[in-house]
Amino acid sequence: MTGEPGAREEALVQRVVASFTGASSPRLEELLTSLTRHLHAFVRETRLTEAEWAAAIRFLTRCGEVTDANRQEFILLSDVLGISMQTITVNDAAAGDATEATVVGPFFTEGSPRVPIGGDIAGGAPGRPCWVEGTVTDTGGKPVAGARIEVWEADDDGFYDVQYGDGRVAARAHLFSDENGRYAFWGITPVPYPIPDDGPVGELLAAAGRSPMRASHLHFMVTAPGLRTLVTHIFVRGCEYLDRDSVFGVKESLIKDFAVQPAGAATPDGRVVDGEWTRARFDIVLAVDQVDRCM
Template sequence: MTPSNENELTQAVLQRLEGAGDPRFAEIMRSLVTHLHAFIREVDLKPDEWMQGIEFLTAVGKACTGQRQEFILLSDTLGASMMVVMLDQLRATAHAKGSQRMTEATEATVQGPYYWEGAPELPLGANLSEGVKGEPTFYSGRVTDTHGQPLAGALLDIWSGDGEGVYDMQVEGSGMAARARIRTDDQGRYWFWSIRPSFYPVPVDGPVGRMLDGMGRHPNRPGHIHMMVSAPGHARVTTHLFVANSPYIESDAVFGVRPSLIVDFEQHAAGQAPDGTAQAAPWWSAHYDFRLEPQH
């Protein structure tokens, strides 16, 4: 088929997928081609604009290194990563319950670029923030299933930046800091000390930073601590706890905030903390209960 107009062109490209070996790949590419062509026609994309797009994507690829994934950053800042996270959790839930919408399991959000596998396993009550800048915060709560049954020995893989929003991985030659794996006790309870995380900007010295600038957008993420929570027989959830009232809580640059993940951090005067420790300086507390979906 030799297309003589725009509709026929799209059809010709779609027809050319009929020999694809993997039906799922063909399905994805059919939708991609359809939307790509529709986008170009909808905005009547001009040749110089097309070339700017080519140059932008090329620069994004060139900015990717072992330490930096600019395409993930692009996906994050366009809300595409968060869409994939939302759909993934919807799918898991629909499968588990035969229903449309999850109402109970802890909501997921983006993993982000700073996960570091193999954080040290520390005992309950440990302080993750030895030598890390920031205000001390006592984190506590429970891990249960979606019926409220406590999950003993559930694993919390925890990471965050410091109190100024800087992650260990961003510091040349740094070892792990503000990271640990902690297991719940026999009543599903967890507690540990770390710092109160600060907002911070995503990297803006590359093409995605220029894109955000053109969009008139700031590059900041509100303060948050990452948790990957898992227990045998249950769906793992990768999520954050966000600091209520953190700057940018209403406008996360990567659209990761979900109302259910916003936690009030309460400030306390120096004195005795819930775990019996004596705190010489003012400290914060944050309480959150995680609920995991049973796996089928």
């Protein structure tokens, strides 16, 4: 081998970059060449050892082995490294007073049951009842009728329905806004919980001395024709994990009051609640749709 180590290293980078000049689109070439440069820069900067490289391959292999239809360990890894939130940050350009986005998380599923406005999404999940209401509008203030509102959350024990493995569907549903953009539903009051830490991502957090806890939150995905799909949460004001959410998903504008109502307090729809309940308001503002760059 001849030449200085740095020159040999740089020559390899350039050969790999040049190999992508026949990519099927300019965007794909841009992504692959940029990824190559950054990954090689990491290896060169840290002087990555072959043993460390092998450990990384084993780690990623294990992430794949525990990923299935109900658990996405790679999304979890992206979340705890802040990559999910960074991707959202660079794509969530300011558009008037549009509601801010945050991570989708690993537990969204298709095919949730539909409930009417004022319906109950809990489906038997344990937790303190919570009334959530609000409106869906565009950035011009016009009500959005017929917006599809997907909602899902963990139960009082800190688990999503899919984590039980028995086929239950609970604390998960969708509904549609009315002609005035209004929506409302009963759910359960969000509680803090740990992300799944029984796999490789959990081991990574433990080795790094980081907590797996997520701040109390309720997930939303809101879609309407001509408007940008919104994936977001609302967080419970006062939760002790707001400033150390394990996936960096908290935004100040998404922190809401979940006001505690005493036992016997009248509910908005006349429902009889045994014990205390909470209520929260979340007015959703959707931005005009933007065309994504395609490969």
